[in-house]
Every structure is written in structure tokens, then in C-alpha cells.
Amino acid sequence: MAETVNIKRLAQELNISIATVSKALNDSYEISLKTKNRVWTLAKELNYTPNPAASNLRSHKTKTVAVVIPCVANNFFSLSIKGIEEIARQYGYHVLIYQTHENIEAEVAFTNSLLSGRVDGILTSVSSSEYNSEYYTNLVKKIPLVFFDRVYENLDAVKVTTDDYEIAFEATVHLIECGCTKIAYLYGLENLPAGKARFAGYADALKAHQLEVSEQLVVKYSDDEETNLQQIKTLLQVHQPDALFSSIEEFIIPAYCACKELCLQIPSAVKILSFSNLSTAPLLNPSLTTITQPAFEIGREAAKCLFKILHNKQLDDEQNIVLKSMLIKRDSTAC
Amino acid sequence: MAETVNIKRLAQELNISIATVSKALNDSYEISLKTKNRVWTLAKELNYTPNPAASNLRSHKTKTVAVVIPCVANNFFSLSIKGIEEIARQYGYHVLIYQTHENIEAEVAFTNSLLSGRVDGILTSVSSSEYNSEYYTNLVKKIPLVFFDRVYENLDAVKVTTDDYEIAFEATVHLIECGCTKIAYLYGLENLPAGKARFAGYADALKAHQLEVSEQLVVKYSDDEETNLQQIKTLLQVHQPDALFSSIEEFIIPAYCACKELCLQIPSAVKILSFSNLSTAPLLNPSLTTITQPAFEIGREAAKCLFKILHNKQLDDEQNIVLKSMLIKRDSTAC
DNA sequence: TTTAATTACGTAAACGTTTTCGCGTGGCCA
DNA sequence: TGGCCACGCGAAAACGTTTACGTAATTAAA
Numbered sequence: 001m002a003e004t005v006n007i008k009r010l011a012q013e014l015n016i017s018i019a020t021v022s023k024a025l026n027d028s029y030e031i032s033l034k035t036k037n038r039v040w041t042l043a044k045e046l047n048y049t050p051n052p053a054a055s056n057l058r059s060h061k062t063k064t065v066a067v068v069i070p071c072v073a074n075n076f077f078s079l080s081i082k083g084i085e086e087i088a089r090q091y092g093y094h095v096l097i098y099q100t101h102e103n104i105e106a107e108v109a110f111t112n113s114l115l116s117g118r119v120d121g122i123l124t125s126v127s128s129s130e131y132n133s134e135y136y137t138n139l140v141k142k143i144p145l146v147f148f149d150r151v152y153e154n155l156d157a158v159k160v161t162t163d164d165y166e167i168a169f170e171a172t173v174h175l176i177e178c179g180c181t182k183i184a185y186l187y188g189l190e191n192l193p194a195g196k197a198r199f200a201g202y203a204d205a206l207k208a209h210q211l212e213v214s215e216q217l218v219v220k221y222s223d224d225e226e227t228n229l230q231q232i233k234t235l236l237q238v239h240q241p242d243a244l245f246s247s248i249e250e251f252i253i254p255a256y257c258a259c260k261e262l263c264l265q266i267p268s269a270v271k272i273l274s275f276s277n278l279s280t281a282p283l284l285n286p287s288l289t290t291i292t293q294p295a296f297e298i299g300r301e302a303a304k305c306l307f308k309i310l311h312n313k314q315l316d317d318e319q320n321i322v323l324k325s326m327l328i329k330r331d332s333t334a335c
Numbered sequence: 336m337a338e339t340v341n342i343k344r345l346a347q348e349l350n351i352s353i354a355t356v357s358k359a360l361n362d363s364y365e366i367s368l369k370t371k372n373r374v375w376t377l378a379k380e381l382n383y384t385p386n387p388a389a390s391n392l393r394s395h396k397t398k399t400v401a402v403v404i405p406c407v408a409n410n411f412f413s414l415s416i417k418g419i420e421e422i423a424r425q426y427g428y429h430v431l432i433y434q435t436h437e438n439i440e441a442e443v444a445f446t447n448s449l450l451s452g453r454v455d456g457i458l459t460s461v462s463s464s465e466y467n468s469e470y471y472t473n474l475v476k477k478i479p480l481v482f483f484d485r486v487y488e489n490l491d492a493v494k495v496t497t498d499d500y501e502i503a504f505e506a507t508v509h510l511i512e513c514g515c516t517k518i519a520y521l522y523g524l525e526n527l528p529a530g531k532a533r534f535a536g537y538a539d540a541l542k543a544h545q546l547e548v549s550e551q552l553v554v555k556y557s558d559d560e561e562t563n564l565q566q567i568k569t570l571l572q573v574h575q576p577d578a579l580f581s582s583i584e585e586f587i588i589p590a591y592c593a594c595k596e597l598c599l600q601i602p603s604a605v606k607i608l609s610f611s612n613l614s615t616a617p618l619l620n621p622s623l624t625t626i627t628q629p630a631f632e633i634g635r636e637a638a639k640c641l642f643k644i645l646h647n648k649q650l651d652d653e654q655n656i657v658l659k660s661m662l663i664k665r666d667s668t669a670c
Numbered sequence: 671t672t673t674a675a676t677t678a679c680g681t682a683a684a685c686g687t688t689t690t691c692g693c694g695t696g697g698c699c700a
Numbered sequence: 701t702g703g704c705c706a707c708g709c710g711a712a713a714a715c716g717t718t719t720a721c722g723t724a725a726t727t728a729a730a
Contacts, residue, residue: 006686017710022688032708049451053397054686056388057715064431071417073631078413082406085434094453096399097432099420116384118429256618278615283591285620296408341716352680357718367678389716392685 005046013046014038025050056117064094065306066114068124070102070150075249075277076295077125080148083299084123091307093120102223104130115142121306125150131191144309148302149293150192158309160302160321162293164194167325168201168247171273171291174327175243176209178335180271184217184241186232186255188248198247198275217241221248229254236262236270243333246274252288272332275325286331293325340381348381349373360385391452399429400641401449403459405437405485410584410612411630412460415483418634419458426642428455437558439465450477456641458634460485466526479644483637484628485527493644495637495656497628499529502660503536503582506608506626509662510578511544513670515606519552519576521567521590523583533582533610552576556583564589571597571605578668581609587623607667610660621666628660 007025011018016035024031024039031039042048056062067084069077081097088095096119100107107127114122121144126136133152139145140157148160175183185202189195203213216239219231232254235241244255252274256266264270266286273289281288301321342360346353351370359366359374366374377383391397402419404412416432423430431454435442442462449457456479461471468487474480475492483495510518520537524530538548551574554566567589570576579590587609591601599605601621608624616623636656 004686008686018687019689019711020709022686023709026688030708035708049448051392051451051686052453053388053391054715055688057386057392057717058686058688060715062388072407072420073410073413073417075408078408081432082408082434085407085432095432097416097420097430099417113384116386118387253614253618279588280613280615280619283588283620284615284618285622287620339716343716353717354681354719355679357716358679361718365678370678386716389685390718392687393716393718395685 005048006051010039010042010046010048014042060117062094062118062120063092064096064119065121065123065303066096066098066110066119068098068100068107068110068122070125070127071099072097075279076149076293079277079295080125080299080302083296083301084303085299087300087303087307093307100127102127102129104132108132108135111139119143120310121145123148123302123306126152126192128189128192128195144306146302146306146309148298150189150194153193156319158302158305158319158321160298160305160323161194162298162323162325164197164325165201165204167291167327168198168245169205170201171289171327172202172205172245173209174289174329175245175271175273175333176205176211178243178267178271178333180243181211182217182239182241183211183243183245184219184235184239186219186221186244186246186248186251186274188221188246188250190220195247202245202247219251221250225254229257232258233262236264241270243271243273246272246276249274249276249278252276252278252284256284267332267334271334281328282330284332286334289330289333290328291325292328294323297323340383341386345374345377345381345383348377395452397429397453397455398427399431399454400456400458400638401431401433401445401454403433403435403442403445403457405460405462406434407432410614411484411628414612414630415460415634415637418631418636419638420634422635422638422642428642435462437462437464439467443467443470446474454478455645456480458483458637458641461487461527463524463527463530479641481637481641481644483633485524485529488528491654493637493640493654493656495633495640495658496529497633497658497660499532499660500536500539502626502662503533503580504540505536506624506662507537507540507580508544509624509664510580510606510608510668511540511546513578513602513606513668515578516546517552517574517576518546518578518580519554519570519574521554521556521579521581521583521586521609523556523581523585525555530582537580537582554586556585560589564592567593568597571599576605578606578608581607581611584609584611584613587611587613587619591619601667602669606669616663617665619667621669624665624668625663626660627663629658632658 007018007021011021020031020035021039024036065088067081072078072081085095098110104127111122123146125148136152136155140155146158151159151161187199206213219235222228236258246252246255255272259266259270266272276290277292277295281290342353342356346356355366355370356374359371400423402416407413407416420430433445439462446457458481460483471487471490475490481493486494486496522534541548554570557563571593581587581590590607594601594605601607611625612627612630616625
């Protein structure tokens, strides 16, 4: 029991070669069923587990994928990881996690460190701080990579996204139909296609209803919580919008706080609507109308794509998978 | 550039042995500074990155730790992971994630699969479904392991926990001081020390104030959301408690929903208080009084302990680190 | 001057697999 | 009987490191 149990040991006990043992363990056609069974039973008996390092070294496969995301402590990403992990488990893969904290240098450093054969593939949702297209153009040539939600476009890589433009359009129309005519926009992810699409959906919906799109009604996201709160308060005081359309979850708390501090009733004085995966949206005061992305499914789909690539399976006709978000109407936008 | 760049290649280009290159890269005292510099500059120039599999195989170190937890899509755990990842990054370690979904078989399967040298150590918060002490008694002999929050006791392993008993006691006293005399308990983690300590704190606080501890005022957690909701509704209807003390975050939504459906005003008819790491607790309707665990710090501390062990540093006098939770009083327990 | 110690580097084995190639056996068909 | 093929297995190299040990040259000690 104290002896380390490896292939050599199994071979000795069974009086066969280590090559045969290895092939038997991998269920090779070269080995007779009889021998396989002998190997399998002894392996189970001795509680043999293959040494992953040796296996990786020789076969250049790690059965491991990396997930590179801004932060795990975010409802969307933690749900995505849950989905990824579930699929990875089915395929027998291991999952490494790397948080960039929206820092592009960290992002590049991590992904570079993964290129030395530590993982077979990468799932990533990129940092919003910068749009470093050249880097990823080169990266996708070196390692299988799937983008989810926060993607780079025009690259030779699979992307899993949501219908940001359409759902933002739909949500804006919802606000307009509730009588809003001066809808402010809380702008996040402005460097990324997702952020741009959301804003475009908002802007186009306004235009389609003969409403003006004004720079003055836009607040851009800052890393600093206090700044966001102050900006929203200023917006509410100076321009008196009748609705806040928040493109990211991080604006919810400052938006609610701002209204509270300015004694603005939601939804009578100002309506609020936000992209969000908060499970407590129905319990907020008042309950929050959300655009909820299928975060769990996004993770699952992205992982499935990656494993298809890793197993050289033909990907479906196109490289983009677009999932549908849901507009869930609640009290914060009640008419 | 197409050539794979490994130690052999560096050695050839510099006309020195691969042993020297390896030692230089590892900053060995055996190598002169002059040679080291030659190696380092060429390594940078050729963008050399060591092959982790080969390194692991030979040195039996992986620079990788595993985190085994019930689920990442939970505020407490995602914050813990954030803390773990931050420390791991500082030490240059990689982080593998495994979700057990409260399934003890998955938990055992995962940890067993980690024993073949895939990781140098494990950080875990165990499943609540069962208390499998024998398994962990053996496990801690085989691999460095640190428990956090959900721990096994009386084992030769480091534990990072919070002051569950004391804070539950304090919270219960808070409810009593608000005039509550019939405080119901929503019981989670009942198989684990944390769950038992929380309940004990609640029960002892009641006794200390000459209040009765009644089985009838206790609802135990079920996997099924609907069941929890129904149980709480029944509890409210039949026994009419004047407060709900929830020992886990998962009870919050059903508790609020139950009160809403039964038209019971919070906090006038019934007060609610819960263990929780929800960032939106202040925005709930009404805002929720919480016992908030320092999840991020727990992750950091647990990781620090593990790395101390891995580097054979002396651990501080004792094996248990106990961090303080915070009782944050809000409207749901307003007097 | 001799001897021991130190410095700087090289040789080669080892880590535990996977995989290519080759070999012997037996069966089949002509 | 001879030739061919399929089958089942083994020998050995390879993956890219780390490391115990050896060695030559230089330095310090006696």
C-alpha cells in the first residue's frame, strides 16, 4: 500500500509489459478483452490512478481547460462557471479559473502562461478596460479558444453571445410604452461589442419612436462606486430623466441609492430597468425589471463548443451562437 | 519561431548543458550570475516558458491547488474563491475548481482524483448532505488540506471558520431586544458544525432570556425550493412566530415570498434576519438585517494557511482560525 | 608546496506515461 | 506446403524537466 502504484507496478504483478498495461487502460483495440479485464481489475484493486503529469507530458493533452474572466464574484460569471463546470465534468475535464479584475495586463499574462501546454483550451470573457484585438488575433492561432458574452469580433474563433441589441431595443420600447420620454442610459462595457450593441438597441428604439438620443442622458461606468453614485445623482437632478436603463448589474445599487437619497419614487417618478442576473431582483424595493441573460446556458454552450473543437468534431454551420435573454417586467417599470 | 523552445534549445544556442540552463532558470546558487544572465535574456528573447507537465513529473510539484466547494453560484463561495485566487496569484499558484453540488459522492470522487499528483493541496468547504468523517480522517494524511467555513472537526487539519455561535447568539438577542418572543429558526447545514453552532447560539440566547426553544418553530432546509416556501408558510400560519432567523441565504427568497403571500408585514408583523452575503440586502423590500460573513477574507486566510503548509512554514500556534462575522441591522428587524 | 575547500558546470538517470515499430503465433486460403 | 494476414503483445524511445553526483579549475587553508 505504501508502494506507489503505477503502470510499472501493474505490469510486474501481471507479468506483462508496461506497454500492454497502458494500452489496456486506454482500451486499445490491440489488447484482448481477457488481458484488459485482468488489468482493469488489478488497477481497481490497487486503486491505481494515472499520473496526470506523465500523461500530459507524453500525450500533449491535459484534460484541462482554463476559464479567464473578470471576476467570479459576479452573478453572471459565477453562473457561467457553474455551466462550464457541469459540461467539463461530463467530458472528464478539469477547470482552471483566472480572474483578470478587468485588467488587460493580467489577462494577457494569464493567457500567455497557459500556452505552454498547461491547458487544452480556453474559455474567456474578456476585460472591458481595453480592446486589444491584435493580441487575440494571434492567440486564437495558438490554442483553441471560445469567447463567451464579452467577445472579440472578426476573429477566427467561436463566440457565444446573447441578443444584446434586440433585447435592449425591446426593453427600451417597454419603457416608452410605459410613457417614458426621457430615458437615461447607464453605459457599461463601452469598449466591447456587447456594450455597444446594448447602447445601439437603446438608441435605435428611441429613434424609432421619434425620441432624441442625448449624450447628456448617458452616464458611463467608473471603477469607483462613489463616482457612479454621484454621477447618477447629478444626472437625476440636472436632467430629470423619467427612466434609467442600466446596461450592467453594477449600476443597480447606486441607481436605487440615488433615487432614495433624492426622494424620487420608483417607478412613479423614475422607472428603472437593468441587465442583471440577480436572484433577488424580485425582492428589491421595488422589485426590479431586468434583462436576464441565460448565464448558465451560456457557460454550457461555450464549454460544449470548446469540447467539440478539442475533439475535432465539426462545428455547426457557423461560429456564432446567440442565445436569447429575457425581459422580466416587474414593479420598477410599472406604468 | 516555429521550433518549440525548450531547455534543450536554450542549451544548444548558448553552448552549455541543459542542466546548467535548468539551474540558471531556477536561480540556483550553483550557477554564476554571468551565466544566469545569459540564460535569462535568451529565455526572454525566445519567449521560453517551461513545460509544466515535465516539471511536475520530475519535481512532484504542480504549483496548483484545488478548491472543492458545493457551488460557485453562491455569494459566499464566489467571494471566497475571489480571495483564494488573489492569494494564489501572489504565490504563483493555479486554481482548479470543483463543484460538489452538495453531493458527497461527487465530493469523494473529486478529492480522490486529486490524489494522483494533480495538485499540491486542497481547499475545501464540505458538502452538507452527510458527515463522512472517516473519509477525511484518511484524506488529510495523504495531502495538505485546509477546510474553510464548512469544516470537519477533530481532524489533523487547519480550519478557517467564523464565530457562528457568538454571532447567532448576538443576532438572537437583537431580535429579543426588538420585542420578539417567538422566534422561528430556519435551519440549514444541520449536519455540519457551522449549522449546529448557529442553532446552538440561537437556542442558548433564547434560554438566556427565559424563552422556550421549540421544535415546532424550526424549519429544516430542503433541496426543493417549493418545499421550503410551503414549510415557511405553514410555520407562519400555524405557529405565528414574530421573527424568522434564517441560518442560510437560501431561505431569504422563500421567507420574503411567504410573508408577501400571507400579507404579513415585515418587520411589523414578523421580523426577518439571515446569514447572508447578498450585496443587495440593503435594497430588499424591506432592507434585510444580515449576519455577513467575511467571505473574501475567509478565502484569503484559508489560502494563506495552505501555502504556509506547502512551504513548510511554521503555522501559528493553533490550527483554527476564527474570523468575525458582522451583524448588520436594517429595516427587516426594525423595532 | 601540499591539501582541502569552493565554485561553476556537465553527465546521466529519473519522473510515469504514450506510441511507434516490430515480432511471433495461429488461422486461413490457394 | 507455402504464403499472407490478423491478432496480441513487447521493446524501446520519447515527452521536457529536475537533480544526484562527478569533475575540473580556482581559491583558501595549512
